[in-house]
Amino acid sequence: MDSATQSLHNLLRERVDQLVADHNYDEAIHAASAAVEKAQHSLTSDPDSIDAFVGALELRAELFRSLQRMDEARDDYKQAIDQLDNRDDRSLQMARLHATYGALQDEMGHPERAAELWKKALELFEAAEPPAPLDVILMANNIAYVTKADGNFDDAETYFLKALELSHQTLGSDHEETATVSNNLGALYLSSGYFEQAREMHMMALEARRKSLGDAHPDTAQSHNNLALALLETGDRSWARRHFEKAMAIYEDLGRAYLPDLEAVSSNYCAFLREEGEESSAERVESLVRDIATR
Secondary structure (H helix, E strand, C coil): CCHHHHHHHHHHHHHHHHHHHCCCHHHHHHHHHHHHHHHHHCCCCCHHHHHHHHHHHHHHHHHHHHCCCHHHHHHHHHHHHHHCCCCHHHHHHHHHHHHHHHHHHHHCCCHHHHHHHHHHHHHHHHHCCCCCHHHHHHHHHHHHHHHHHCCCHHHHHHHHHHHHHHHHHHHCCCCHHHHHHHHHHHHHHHHHCCHHHHHHHHHHHHHHHHHHCCCCCHHHHHHHHHHHHHHHHCCCHHHHHHHHHHHHHHHHHHHHHHHHHHHHHHHHHHHHHHHCCCHHHHHHHHHHHHHHHCC
């Protein structure tokens, strides 16, 4: 690709970014399409011209996706991937394209297709030089979610464990991402009846979130609630009560912005209180939540 074409392509990309920043989406689409048409007009078998065309397609696909024009975004992602087929020198770009195309398919309600694309992205990210461990963690976590929703416990566990191991190695046990994966694996174990494992995963997630996010963070509150649910299943009811109370206190302090989370925790806590024969306590909790909702 000659320097004049490269310069024009860069200018068009900058213009699209500025138009989006200004919320001028119609003009942004015109500019992105101009970039695609210019790059396509200059397209040859030369790798640089192919790269320019792929870059323009990816730019427009991202714009279409942000505007919920899913079919158009899908077509651009697919064409970009086809253009880079068998290009070993663009494996990271191919991995990124498969990852974003997979996210698009998931948003369009095609989780099985999304999982196929994410598996390819994971394979490419794992083979990358230098390695891309954070992307591998994200892809493994995404695939696990899809397979969990499909009822495939074994595969979901395998991918969550892969993400968790790599997160521990790369980011450390107290990192926010490690806590997220631990929480996700704990949810899988809890829903599948592996309560001791769920308890350990949620305990790890809580410890990591307290260290990385602090005691007043909404994710920390979520972990208190999730651990409480696991503790109920392992018979530690008094300990579960304390964690329900801590989750409630955090969400109360956060106020109406986290009302849905407060309502979810209060529902769990009130069910526990009623099982303990504490109807009046459950009613007080429900009254508190109603008061926050009307503030």
